[in-house]
Amino acid sequence: MFKYIKNDLPASIVVFFVALPLCLGIALASGAPLFSGLIAGIVGGIIVGSLSGSQIGVSGPAAGLAAIVLTAIGTLGGYQNFLVAVVLGGIIQIVFGLLKAGVIAYYFPSSVIKGMLTGIGIIIILKQIPHFFGYDSDPEGDFAFFQVDGENTFSEIINSINYISPGATIIAIVALAILILWDRVLSKKAKIFQLIQGPLVAVVLGILYYVFTKGNSTWGISSEHLVSVPVPDGLDSFGTLLSFPNFSVIGNPDIWITAFTVALVASLETLLCVEATDKLDPQKRVTPTNRELLAQGVGNTVSGMIGGLPVTQVIVRSSANIQSGGRTKASAIIHGFFLLISVLLIPTLLNMIPLSVLAAVLFIVGYKLAKPSLFKTMYQLGWKQFIPFVVTVVGIVFTDLLIGIGLGLGVGIVVILIKSYQNSHFLHIEEKGNGTNRMKMTLAEEVTFINKGAILKELDRIPENSYLELDVRKTRYLDNDIIEILEDFSSKAKNRNIDIKLISERGEVENPPSYIEFFNLRPKKTA
Template identity: 55%
Template sequence: MNNLLKNLKTDFPAGIVVFLVAVPLCLGIALASGAPLFSGIIAGIIGGTVVALISGSKIGVSGPAAGLAVIVADSITDLGTNAEGVFDMQTGFALFLSAVVLGGIFQIILAFCKAGIIGYYFPNSVIKGMLSAIGIIIILKQIPHALGHDVIPDGAEAFFQSDGENTFSEIWVSLQDINPAAVIITLISMVILILWEQGFMKKIKLFQLIQGPLVVVVTGILLGNMFLGMDGYNLAQDEMVTIPIASQEGGFLNLFSTPDWSRVFSLEILVIGITIAIVASLETLLCVEATDKLDPDKNVTPTNRELLAQGTGNVISGLIGGLPITQVIVRSSANIQSGGKTKMSAFFHGILILFSVLLIPGVMNMIPLSSLAAILFLVGYKLAKPSVFKEMKAKGRAQFIPFVITIIGIIFTDLLVGIGIGMAVAVFLILRKNLNTPFSFVEKREEGEPTLIELSENVTFLNKASILQTLNLIPDNSKVVLDITKSKYIHPDVIEIINDFEIHAKNTGIELTIKGRFDEDKSNPVAKFRDNVKNGNNDKKSYLNTVFNS
C-alpha cells in the first residue's frame, strides 16, 4: 500500500490522461458494437476499478474490447431478431449480457487451467509490429476528428467502418468537410503537448504537477466556447464528447441494464460466451505482452492472474449492462507515457469516469474531440517512432519481415487477424530456417577425401526434404561420412531416409560411413531401429513397432 501511495504524484496525473483518452473510446466502441452508449462507459468503469484492483499488472489499463466490436454487433442482431425477422435491440442486448457473464466465467476457468502461458509464444517481432500498427492506426483514425469531421466516431481498430468507409477513405471524406475551429484547436493542442515534452518545461515544478493533456482539454473547452455563434467555426454536437445524461425519471440507475437469463443454456448463448472468452483472453494476453515491453521498469505481469481479473470484470460488467472487457493497449500506452507507475493510475481513471457521468456530464460534453485527437496523435507517434523501424531492420530479415507484415495486416484488417497473419509469416520463417539448418555439409576438399554430413542435435520430420535432397545430390562412386554423434534425437522418418540411402549407396558405389550408431544406448529409437536393420528385420511392421514402443 505504501508503494501505491508514494507514487500518487505520478499516478494521479496519468489517471487523468487515461480518463480523457478512455471516455471517447468507450463511447466509440459502444457505437461500433451497436450497443447502448452507456454500456461502453460501464465497461470502462469496471475495467478501471474491479479489474485494476484484482490484476497483477502495474501499468495495464482495461476497458471495452475494440477487437470484439464486430462479434458484439452480430450477436446482438442475431439474438434480438425473432422468427418473423423483427429486430428488437433491447431484447438482443439483454440476451447478449448473459453471454458476457458466461464468457467471464469461462475466462476464470482458463485462469485456473493456467492458460495464461499462451501469450509467451508470440514472437517479439509480432508484438512490436502490433504496437507500431496500433500507433499508426491511432494517428489515422484521429485525423477526421482533428479536421472536424465526426459524423460517426469510430472506437475500433478495424479497417472497415460502420459508415461504409475504411480508414483511408474516411480521411479523404473528412478533407471535404473541414471545420476551421477543429483544426485550430488541434494545432494549438499539438503546440502545447510538444512544448510540455521539452526538457526546460520538465524542470519547472509547476509544469511537473500540471500535465500537458489536462491543459489541452481545458484549452479546448475554452476555445470551443469562444467559437460558439461564429459562422463557419461553430463546433457541432458530433464533434464533441457525448456522455449519456441520466433522465429525471429513473435517474442514474436507469442507465444500467440486466441480463435476460431465459436462454442462458442454449447452444447459441454458450457459443457466444465461449467466443467472447477466447477472443477477449487472446487480446488481453497480447496486450499484456506488449505493455510489459513498453514498461520502463520492465515489470512482468502474472498472466493467469490477469485472466482471473478480466473474467471477474466481465462477469460484473455483464450483470450490470456493460460490454466485454479486455486489457487495452491504447490506454495502457497512454498510461505509461504519462508516467503511471502503479495500478492506482488505472484505478483513478475508472473512478474519474464514474464521477464524470455522475457529477459533471455537461462539462465533459464540452470537450472537443479535436483536443483528444491531439493527445492521441502524440500517443500514436510514441508507439510507432521511426527509431523502432530502424531497430527492427537492424535485427535482420527474420525479424523485420514479420514486423512489417504484422503492421500491414493489422492496418488493413483488424487486431487479431493482423496478428494471425504476422504469426503465420514468423512461423514460416522459423520453419524455413529450421529446414535449412538440420545439418552441416562439408564437401571434399582434396581428391580422395570424403564428403562430411553432420546432423544437428535435434532432427525432426520437418528436415526430411532438405536431408533427402542433399543425399540425392551425392554423386555415384564417392565417399560420404554421415556423422550422427551429436544427435540426441532423430525422427523415425529421417532414420528411414538414412536406411534407404544405405541401400542406395551399395547399388551406386557410394562408400558410406556412419559415425555414431547409438549402439551403447539400446533404449534409443535410432539404436533399436538399426539393430533391426542389422538383423535383417526391416519390414514395415518392425519399423512401426520400433517407433511406437519407444
C-alpha cells in the same frame, strides 16, 4: 500502491481523457447503448485494475470485440440477452485462469508483438485524422479497416478534406502544439510541468475555446464534434441508464456459443496486450498471465451484470499510461474513478470537450507507438524479424487487430520452418584428393520430416567415390522419415561407390546393413 502517486495521478488523467471517447465510440460501433461503454471503462479501471497483477495495464471495452457484439445483439434478440453471454464469458475466463491457460501469451514472437504495437499506433493516427479536422460525428472506437458506416480508414480521411471545420482544426493544432511543447521542452524545465500534464491543459483550452466561440457559424464547433456522454436528470435517475441481463434465455445454445466466443477473443486480446505492455514497461516487470485472466473474468462477469460491454486489457490506454509516467496499478484504478465521478457529477462539462483536441492527444500516443526509427531497428535485425513485423503492421492497418496478428504469426511460423529446413544438418568437406571425396555430415539435435528435403538434397549431391561420415551423436530425436531416407541412400551409395561410416553414441559402424534396425535399437533418452 500509492507510493508513486505523483506519477500515477497525472498519468490517470491522461488515460481518462483517452478512455472517455473510446468507451463511447466502441459502444457506438457495437450497436450497444452508449452508457454501456462507460460502464465497461469504469469496471475495467476499478475492478480489473484492483485484481490484476499488471502494474501498468489498463482495461476497458475492446475495439476488437465490436463486430462480435454488433452481430450477437441482433442474433440473440436484444442487448439484455447479450449481457447473459457477457456474464457467462467472464465465468469461462475465470475457468481459463484456473486451468493456467495464460501460458499461451509466451508463444507469440517478439517481432509480431512489436508489429502489433506499431500497427495500432498507425491505426490510432489514421483513425483520428478526420476528428482532428472536425469531420465524422461518430467517435471512432472501431479499429478495423472497414468501418460500420460503410467507409474505410482511407476513404474517411479523403472525405474529411471536403468537410474541414475551421474551429475544430484550429483548436486541434493549438492542442497538438501544446502537447509537443510540453513533452519536449516544458516537462524538462520544472516539476510543475510534470505534475500538470499537457493533455489536461489542452482539454481545458478546448473547453474554453468551445465556450467562447459557441454560436459562431465560422469558428464555432458544432455539437456532433464534441464528446457525447449521456446526462442523467439526477442521481435518482442514474439507475435508469443501467441494463440487466435476461437470464431466462440462458438455455439458448446461441448464448453459450457467443459466451465462448467472447471469452476466447477477450482472453487472446488481453494476453497479447499483456505481452506488449510488459515490453513497453520501463521497469520490465512481468505480468502473471493466469492472474490476469482471472481478473478479466471477474471484470466481465460484473460488467455484464450491470449492463456493460465486455472488457479486455487495452493497448491504447495502457501505452498512454506508460508514456504519461504511470508506475503502478493506481493510475488504472484512479482513471476508473475519474470516469465514474465525471459521469455522475460533470457530464455536461465533459460534453464541451472537442473531439479534435482528444484526437491531438491520441496523435502523440500513436506516434510514440509507431516511431519511424523502429522500422530501421527491425530491418537491421534481419529478415527473420523484419518480415513478420511488417506483415503484422500491414495486416492490422488493412484488416483488423486479430487478423493482422494471425498473419504475422503465420509468417513467423513459416520463417521457423525455413530455418529448421536449413539447419537440419551440417556438411563439411574435409579433403579432396586421389579420386576420393572425404565428407562429414553432422545431424542436428532434432531432425523431423520438415528436414527431409534439405537432407535428401544434400545426400544426392555427394559425388561418386566418396567417403561419408554420418555423425548422429548430438541427435536426440530422429524422425522415421529421415531414417527411411538414410536407408534408401544406403542402397544408392553401393552403386555409386560411396562408403558410409555411422558415428553414434554407441560407437562407429562401417556401412551399416540396416539403418531402420540400428536406430530402432538405440537406447531411449532418459529423463
